[in-house]
Amino acid sequence: MASREARFHKQVLIDTTPLPDHIPKVKEIGASSAPLMSASFFIGARCRAYNDDYMQCKTEAHGTGEVDCMREGRKVTRCAASVIDDINKHCLQQFRAHWQCLEDNNQQMWNCRTAERPFNKCVFDNLKLEKVIPGTPPNVVPVHQRRKQIFADNDQSKDLVFPTTKAKTADTKATA
Amino acid sequence: MPQDMPPVGGYGAVQYRRNLPTRGFRPAWYLVGMGLVMTFGFYKYGVGVREHNELAREKMWSRIYLTPLLQAEEDRDQVRRHWADLAREQELLGRQTKAYHSDRFVRPTFAVTPEKPLKD
Numbered sequence: 518m519a520s521r522e523a524r525f526h527k528q529v530l531i532d533t534t535p536l537p538d539h540i541p542k543v544k545e546i547g548a549s550s551a552p553l554m555s556a557s558f559f560i561g562a563r564c565r566a567y568n569d570d571y572m573q574c575k576t577e578a579h580g581t582g583e584v585d586c587m588r589e590g591r592k593v594t595r596c597a598a599s600v601i602d603d604i605n606k607h608c609l610q611q612f613r614a615h616w617q618c619l620e621d622n623n624q625q626m627w628n629c630r631t632a633e634r635p636f637n638k639c640v641f642d643n644l645k646l647e648k649v650i651p652g653t654p655p656n657v658v659p660v661h662q663r664r665k666q667i668f669a670d671n672d673q674s675k676d677l678v679f680p681t682t683k684a685k686t687a688d689t690k691a692t693a
Numbered sequence: 694m695p696q697d698m699p700p701v702g703g704y705g706a707v708q709y710r711r712n713l714p715t716r717g718f719r720p721a722w723y724l725v726g727m728g729l730v731m732t733f734g735f736y737k738y739g740v741g742v743r744e745h746n747e748l749a750r751e752k753m754w755s756r757i758y759l760t761p762l763l764q765a766e767e768d769r770d771q772v773r774r775h776w777a778d779l780a781r782e783q784e785l786l787g788r789q790t791k792a793y794h795s796d797r798f799v800r801p802t803f804a805v806t807p808e809k810p811l812k813d
Binding site for chain 2: 546558571580594
C-alpha cells in the first residue's frame, strides 16, 4: 500500500516510557490481522456502542481526541479483548481454523466459508453474538449464509467438523 | 438486307441462379438466438456483480468494526510518546514549548531515537 518505505517504524522509534500512573492500565489487544478479521463481526456485535462512543468522541473533540478520548479508547480495547477471550474460551478450534484459513487465503472471507459456518454457529450458540452485515438489502440472503455462491465453496458437506466441541462444553457444564 | 433476328420463339432462359439448397435457419432466428445468449450472459454477469458487491460490503464492515480498536491502540501509543517527549523536554530544557499555535494534537514529524539500538 505504502508507495515508500516506512522510515519511522517501531524498530527505530523506540521509546519505552510508560504512560503515567494516573492513566489506568490496559492490555493491548495483541492479535494480528487475521484473527482480528475473523472476529471482527463479533467484536462489532458486542462492542458497537463503545466503538460509536469512541468515534463520536474523536469527531467532536476536533483534533484533541487523542488525549481527550483515552477513556473511551480503553473501553473499546477492553471490550474487544473480552470478545476475543470469550471466543478463545468457547470456540478455540473453530476460531483457529477460520483465521488460519484467512491467513492462507489472502484474507478473503469468501474463500473460507467452510471454516466460517461452524465458527459462526459455535459463537452464536455459546456467546449469542451473530454476524450481521449492515446495509445488506432486505430482500437478499446475506452473502455469508447463501447456499449457492459463485465464488465460494458451496458444498456444505465440506464444512469442517469439530467433534470435540460438544464434549468440551459438556465438560465445562459438568464442572460448573 | 435482312437483319439478324432472334430465333423464332425467342432465346432460351439464361441460367444465372445457382441451384444450391439453402442451409440452416432463416437469418432472423440467428439474431434472436444471439439475443438470448447475450441476455443470459448479462444476467449471469449481473448476478456476479451483485455477489461481488455483497462481498465488498462484508469486507468493508469487518474493517469498520475494527477501526476504533486499531485507532484506540495507535492513539494511546501516540499520547504515551507525546507525554514522554514533554517530560524529556522539561527535564532537559526546564520548560515546555509548543511548536504550533494551536492546542490540537499533532503527530510529530521528528522523534528522538536512542543512539544505539536497544535490546528488548
